Amino acid sequence: MLSFRTLFVALSLAVTFPTLASAADPEKDFVTRVNRAIEKGKKFLIEREGGKGNWEGLLLETIGDQVGGQTALATLALLTSGVPAEDKVVQRGLDYLRKLEPRKTYVVALSTMAFAEAKQKSKDLDRIQKNTEWLLANSIRDKGKLIGWSYPSHIVPDASNTQYALLGLYAAKQAGVKIDDKHWEEIRDLYIRIQKPAGHWVYNYSGAAGGLDGPSFSMTTAGVCGLLIAGMGLNDSQQQLNEITGVAANCGVYTANEPLAKGMKWISDRFSFDTAPGLKSVYYNVYGLERLGRISGQRFIGKYDWYREGCDYLTRVQNDNGSWVGEGGAADRFPTISTSFALMFLAKGKTPILLTKLAFDTLGDPDNVIGWNRKQSDVRNLTEFASRELFNGTNLAWQVYDGRKIELSGEKLQTEVESLLACPVVYFNGHTRPNLTGAQRDLLKKYVDEGGFVLAEACCGSEEYTREFRALMRELFPESKLEPMKPEHAIWRSFFSVSPADIAGVECMERGCKTVVVLCTKPLAGYWEENRFMVSKGTPAKNQGQRAYQFAGNVIAYATGMQPPEQRGTKVAIAADPKKDLSPPRSALKPAQLVVQSETPPAPAAMRNLMAHVKTSTGVDTVLAAQLVRPNDPELDKYKFIYLHGRKEFDLSLSEVTNLAACLDTGGLLFADAACGKPGFDKSFRELVPKLFEGRKLEPIPVDDELYSAKINGVAITSVQRREKSDGTGTDGGYKDLPPLLEGVKIDGRWVVIYSKYDIGCALERHKSTECLGHTPESALKLATAAVLYSLKR
Numbered sequence: 001m002l003s004f005r006t007l008f009v010a011l012s013l014a015v016t017f018p019t020l021a022s023a024a025d026p027e028k029d030f031v032t033r034v035n036r037a038i039e040k041g042k043k044f045l046i047e048r049e050g051g052k053g054n055w056e057g058l059l060l061e062t063i064g065d066q067v068g069g070q071t072a073l074a075t076l077a078l079l080t081s082g083v084p085a086e087d088k089v090v091q092r093g094l095d096y097l098r099k100l101e102p103r104k105t106y107v108v109a110l111s112t113m114a115f116a117e118a119k120q121k122s123k124d125l126d127r128i129q130k131n132t133e134w135l136l137a138n139s140i141r142d143k144g145k146l147i148g149w150s151y152p153s154h155i156v157p158d159a160s161n162t163q164y165a166l167l168g169l170y171a172a173k174q175a176g177v178k179i180d181d182k183h184w185e186e187i188r189d190l191y192i193r194i195q196k197p198a199g200h201w202v203y204n205y206s207g208a209a210g211g212l213d214g215p216s217f218s219m220t221t222a223g224v225c226g227l228l229i230a231g232m233g234l235n236d237s238q239q240q241l242n243e244i245t246g247v248a249a250n251c252g253v254y255t256a257n258e259p260l261a262k263g264m265k266w267i268s269d270r271f272s273f274d275t276a277p278g279l280k281s282v283y284y285n286v287y288g289l290e291r292l293g294r295i296s297g298q299r300f301i302g303k304y305d306w307y308r309e310g311c312d313y314l315t316r317v318q319n320d321n322g323s324w325v326g327e328g329g330a331a332d333r334f335p336t337i338s339t340s341f342a343l344m345f346l347a348k349g350k351t352p353i354l355l356t357k358l359a360f361d362t363l364g365d366p367d368n369v370i371g372w373n374r375k376q377s378d379v380r381n382l383t384e385f386a387s388r389e390l391f392n393g394t395n396l397a398w399q400v401y402d403g404r405k406i407e408l409s410g411e412k413l414q415t416e417v418e419s420l421l422a423c424p425v426v427y428f429n430g431h432t433r434p435n436l437t438g439a440q441r442d443l444l445k446k447y448v449d450e451g452g453f454v455l456a457e458a459c460c461g462s463e464e465y466t467r468e469f470r471a472l473m474r475e476l477f478p479e480s481k482l483e484p485m486k487p488e489h490a491i492w493r494s495f496f497s498v499s500p501a502d503i504a505g506v507e508c509m510e511r512g513c514k515t516v517v518v519l520c521t522k523p524l525a526g527y528w529e530e531n532r533f534m535v536s537k538g539t540p541a542k543n544q545g546q547r548a549y550q551f552a553g554n555v556i557a558y559a560t561g562m563q564p565p566e567q568r569g570t571k572v573a574i575a576a577d578p579k580k581d582l583s584p585p586r587s588a589l590k591p592a593q594l595v596v597q598s599e600t601p602p603a604p605a606a607m608r609n610l611m612a613h614v615k616t617s618t619g620v621d622t623v624l625a626a627q628l629v630r631p632n633d634p635e636l637d638k639y640k641f642i643y644l645h646g647r648k649e650f651d652l653s654l655s656e657v658t659n660l661a662a663c664l665d666t667g668g669l670l671f672a673d674a675a676c677g678k679p680g681f682d683k684s685f686r687e688l689v690p691k692l693f694e695g696r697k698l699e700p701i702p703v704d705d706e707l708y709s710a711k712i713n714g715v716a717i718t719s720v721q722r723r724e725k726s727d728g729t730g731t732d733g734g735y736k737d738l739p740p741l742l743e744g745v746k747i748d749g750r751w752v753v754i755y756s757k758y759d760i761g762c763a764l765e766r767h768k769s770t771e772c773l774g775h776t777p778e779s780a781l782k783l784a785t786a787a788v789l790y791s792l793k794r
Helices: 004-011 030-049 058-063 069-080 088-098 105-118 121-137 159-175 181-194 217-233 257-269 282-296 306-317 335-349 378-389 410-420 438-449 463-476 544-560 606-618 654-665 679-692 777-791
Strands: 140-142 145-148 353-358 397-401 425-430 453-458 482-484 506-511 514-520 591-594 627-629 641-646 669-674 720-723 736-738 743-747 750-756
Touching: 030 069, 030 088, 030 306, 030 335, 069 088, 069 105, 069 335, 088 105, 088 121, 105 121, 105 159, 121 159, 145 159, 145 181, 159 181, 159 217, 181 217, 217 257, 217 282, 282 306, 282 335, 306 335, 353 378, 353 544, 378 397, 378 425, 378 544, 410 438, 425 544, 438 453, 438 463, 453 463, 453 544, 463 514, 514 544, 591 606, 606 641, 606 777, 641 777, 654 669, 654 679, 654 750, 669 679, 669 777, 679 750, 720 777, 750 777
Parallel strands: 353 397, 353 425, 425 453, 453 514, 591 627, 591 641, 641 669, 669 750
Antiparallel strands: 140 145, 482 506, 506 514, 720 736, 743 750
């Protein structure tokens, strides 16, 4: 006798599967446009070299006596843009520069930057050392006091030569050359001394005849960068850290605080790529703004998203042959120079953002202290540390996100959250109450709800900050709470082995599948402020500073799943608020999520994110919010796609088993997975299946099954990225390219159960913890979408 299901399938009409929506228009996709512009610019520079081994020309090199300048700049631009140092064109450029004796400030500085970027120390470290000594020896002094750099044989310093000398020196320091702190202190004091009362700097600051002594936007950019780089060059911090307690006697007090603030305000009030005051070269200015944004970490300069607006400008004015040429100052008319500057803006600026430091108002901090930025190097140092130790040297950046500078409401709030989600960790600390605006609170809550992670630290162990941060979390997430981190938590062992006894006062907050907030109530940022405490894996920590770095590395490893973030400018699409999904078509697919007695669903946003993806990528009408139902709900048979996800062991009553089985026998599909591959849920689900289907067990779904086919998915699913071991090591986070591994129950030629013992649901919430056994978010979407589309099959 035919079962009801056999009859149902036999009588059903064939379904025409929706095709996946076409990719976004490349001309409108920001990341695609940026990468295409970079490739075109690289091609132009490579073709312009033409096998000569250099980019020299008659006017600049012979008449201007800057032999090697264009070659150094073009070589640096290609290296910055991702052309490997071993590339034959780059090697020819480097070999040309290696033959030059140091003569001119610009050329020596740019050559040093190129050698440092190439990272061929066996060939170039001695040369970098020699260039460093030349730059220091050729500084201009007045009665022993540093007054800057100029063209050799000139006695009048200028802000441009001084800027490039500083860039060369800092590149040398990064390459391993030791430069005494007295030089960085002299440079810092010079920039403070020559800043004008209004906050700007000028090109000709010495008072010598010759003009060029009016306010200059590009020289003000150079001045602010000079103050920042001088501070970064110092080996000793100004904070006066107690290495035992982690408390700083001079916390938040920096010599350059006021000059920096004045300079940044002057720039913010006049921000422009091509029409700023005193501008002589657009592309020189473009590169300067990239440097300012990157070194300061500021996402916004004033109200301007400097990288996005700069990319929009550069991709708009790029020539068809890949070059950039301007009509402004003389340098803009040389395509090698202007193209190199433009390329470095695009390529350096696109570096993925690992950590975001949140700026906010504070109450009760001294006037000379920036409350949200009492440690000016903590995030930069943590990013450098994570890049080196966790991600095998992958270039990573950090940013300051100051939501006070922009409007955060409606669609703009959603857009900003999508941008912020490309950065896996938001960090903030302080001594006093973090006084976030309502919009900032909305942004932070949405960021966490959509998969973001927050690391907070009570600077110098501030009890007020700890108290107020706890209150903020209670307000934003009343259904969750901060609790002491348990000794068995994965963070203690996610990369380094750190003992809970060594890092006291750590609290964490769980939401759904994962920990989303970590609060350090004891002082750690003072150690992060100083790079001397950085430690390598395999080297036992000898002091509290090294343990502080190890703990931070573990937090980052947990939050990222050991996967580096995507390039800057990437947006993580998030689903609309299901509350706004008020009138879906009557034919829309309505998902259900089963609730079992042992636990609430660990991934409450998984179905919302999946249904939003299905809707946008296939055109299938879906209801975004999954209905939470019990297995014995009398209306369960209304749902044709039913989802079950959990961590713990569970058991269904006889009535629940009977009702669920009847639903699956009349056209429903049960899609299930074990949250983070938890064995308790896996065991219980395998025990449930025979109860549903008279002794039947799960069987592997063959890789050539229709479920994975191009007919259903548009493109056949032949491999996915899955983590099957919890070590999470390597830049791939332990994820491997593997064939899909789903199991199921097939009745009358159709899968009625599709199951993964490896996580899918938590990944749909963008959970990437190294302890989670399962799929990447992209692979989870791929498999879950296949299950949804398969459920439409009749």
